Every structure is written in structure tokens, then in C-alpha cells.
Amino acid sequence: MRSWVLLVLAGCYAPTAPAGAPCADNRTCPEGLVCETVGGADVCILPGTLTPDAAVDAWYGDEMLPPVDRDGDGVTDDADLCPDIADDQHDEDGDRIGDACDPCPIAKQSTVNTDGDGLPDNCDPFPMMDGDELALFHGFHVSPPSWFVGSGWSFAQDAATFSQEGGTPRFLTAAGSVAGAAIVMTQLTVNALAMDGGIGIGLGTPQSGISCGLAIRNGVPQLLLYDIDALVDRAMTAIPEFELDAPCVLLLVRDEKQEVTCMAATGMDTYTTMQVSDSQPDALQPLAVGRAVEASLLYLLVTTTTSM
Ligand SMILES: [Ca+2]
Ligand SMILES: [Ca+2]
Numbered sequence: 001m002r003s004w005v006l007l008v009l010a011g012c013y014a015p016t017a018p019a020g021a022p023c024a025d026n027r028t029c030p031e032g033l034v035c036e037t038v039g040g041a042d043v044c045i046l047p048g049t050l051t052p053d054a055a056v057d058a059w060y061g062d063e064m065l066p067p068v069d070r071d072g073d074g075v076t077d078d079a080d081l082c083p084d085i086a087d088d089q090h091d092e093d094g095d096r097i098g099d100a101c102d103p104c105p106i107a108k109q110s111t112v113n114t115d116g117d118g119l120p121d122n123c124d125p126f127p128m129m130d131g132d133e134l135a136l137f138h139g140f141h142v143s144p145p146s147w148f149v150g151s152g153w154s155f156a157q158d159a160a161t162f163s164q165e166g167g168t169p170r171f172l173t174a175a176g177s178v179a180g181a182a183i184v185m186t187q188l189t190v191n192a193l194a195m196d197g198g199i200g201i202g203l204g205t206p207q208s209g210i211s212c213g214l215a216i217r218n219g220v221p222q223l224l225l226y227d228i229d230a231l232v233d234r235a236m237t238a239i240p241e242f243e244l245d246a247p248c249v250l251l252l253v254r255d256e257k258q259e260v261t262c263m264a265a266t267g268m269d270t271y272t273t274m275q276v277s278d279s280q281p282d283a284l285q286p287l288a289v290g291r292a293v294e295a296s297l298l299y300l301l302v303t304t305t306t307s308m
């Protein structure tokens with residue numbers, strides 16, 4: 001009885017060679033394993049349960065395999081936030097998907113895409129209608145390469161900051177352009193705003209276009225549509241509860257008929273200006289513009305749409 005138990009225990013604890021171990025010299029393996037040549041080496045694998053590659057991995061371990069860097073940017077795939085785009089590793093929303101390959105770079109929880117177009121709901125201005133695409137994004141962690149950067153604009157603490165006490169409007173203009181219906185969006189904070197000052201986002205060229213922003217007019221903070229070419233206010237809506245240092249989301253919407261709407265959301269309140277007709281070229285550069293203001297923009301996000 002005692003020896004029978006010992007025999008059973010011995011059977012239970014008999015060491016079996018792990019899958020992936022080298023074959024014996026005569027290409028034999030422990031019972032239940034078969035000898036295969038994998039990567040130039042003869043290894044014992046479980047028939048039909050392990051792929052040859054997995055068997056080798058099991059034996060050599062992941063650490064022993066040469067690191068893979070698909071895009072050749074010096075960051076191995078396991079640490080690369082965009083393994084197929086050789087780009088910097090900036091990640092605006094911190095979801096471990098780099099800005100360059102994030103379908104919605106400003107929202108971590110962006111897996112829902114109701115209409116199945118190119119934009120998850122959190123970035124989609126029309127989440128129930130397909131036809132929206134991300135056209136441009138910059139998180140302002142550095143000065144955007146090839147952009148036109150006017151005086152007064154600087155980049156620090158993951159934001160574009162504009163600081164100027166007076167003078168003429170100063171521009172920050174994207175290198176690329178968008179055509180047709182487009183939406184330009186930012187989140188900004190205004191720290192100081194002079195009586196003749198303002199900060200906005202828009203579409204135009206480095207020295208022209210139309211902007212949607214926050215400004216003081218008639219002594220009151222306003223949501224303002226401003227004609228950069230003609231230097232005139234086109235439409236405005238008072239923001240009586242405007243607070244300095246409070247985050248504000250700004251949206252400029254330009255539809256296919258070149259009508260422009262300006263929207264702001266701050267706290268629980270949203271504001272909209274009247275639409276105005278814009279008579280500019282079809283292809284325009286997204287931009288930001290400031291005058292006599294101290295403000296910081298977290299990002300510039302531009303989408304194009306066929307939904308309007
Ligand atoms: Ca890489
Ligand atoms: Ca991200």
C-alpha cells in the first residue's frame with residue numbers, strides 16, 4: 001500500500017520536459033512531444049497545441065528575442081505609442097495612444113463611434129451622421145513644425161500661450177489647409193483680457209480670414225465673430241457670466257455654403273453667435289489669433305465634414 005502511494009506520487013511529480021526544450025541528440029522527445037526544427041534549432045513541441053514560434057518563445061523567453069521596431073523610429077513596438085508611425089510620442093489625453101495615431105486625441109474614453117465614420121463620438125461634431133474626419137490636430141507640447149508663429153506666441157506646459165499687452169492681432173497659423181465644410185475647435189483659458197483685447201480660433205491665411213473668439217466689446221465680455229480681412233466685428237453674443245481662468249471650449253463651424261457659426265461652452269453655459277456668410281477661398285488654414293490678451297490654448301483640432 002505504502003509503495004503504491006509512493007509510485008503514484010512519483011508519477012505525479014515526475015519531471016516532464018517543457019515544450020520548447022531541445023530535442024535529444026537522436027531527435028527524440030519525451031512522450032507526448034514531437035521534435036521539430038524551428039529557427040535552426042531542434043525543439044520538442046506539443047503536437048497541435050503550440051505553434052513552432054510560440055515553442056521557441058517559450059524556451060528562449062521574450063527577453064531573449066530581438067526587440068521589434070516596425071516604424072524604425074528607435075522606440076520598440078512594446079513602448080511605442082504609435083508603432084506604425086515614426087513620430088514623436090506625445091499623448092495629449094494620456095490613453096497610451098499617441099496623438100499621431102489616436103482617432104480622438106482629446107478624450108481617453110473614445111471607443112464609441114455611433115455612426116461608424118472616422119471619428120469616435122467624443123470628437124465627432126455630428127455623432128449620429130457619418131461623414132466626419134479628423135483633418136488636423138496639434139497638442140502644442142512643442143512649437144508646431146512649419147506653422148506660422150507670430151510674435152507673442154510661445155509653447156510651454158503643453159499649451160500655446162499668447163501674451164501681449166497691446167498692438168495688432170498676432171497669428172498662429174497651421175501649415176496645412178482644409179477645404180469645404182470644417183470645424184475648428186480648441187480649449188482655452190483666458191488669464192487677462194484688456195478692454196480692446198481678444199483671443200480666438202479661425203480659418204484663413206496668416207493675415208486674413210474669420211475668427212471665433214472671446215473679446216471685450218462695449219465693456220462686456222462677448223463671443224465674437226471677427227472679420228480679419230476687413231478688421232470688423234461680424235456678430236457677437238454677450239457672455240455675462242464670463243470668468244477669467246475658467247476653461248472654455250471654442251468652436252468655429254463653417255458649412256458648405258461658407259456660413260460661419262461661433263460657439264463657446266464654459267462651465268454649464270453654452271453660447272452661439274449668429275451665422276455670417278464668409279466670402280473666402282474654399283481651402284483655408286486653421287489659425288489662432290490674439291490681441292491684448294493673456295491666454296493659453298491646449299490644442300487645435302480640425303475636422304472636415306460632409307454631414308452638413
Ligand atoms: Ca517604433
Ligand atoms: Ca492619446
Ligand SMILES: [Ca+2]
Nearest residue numbers: 115117119124
Ligand atoms: Ca462618428
Ligand SMILES: [Ca+2]
Nearest residue numbers: 126129130132
Ligand atoms: Ca459623424
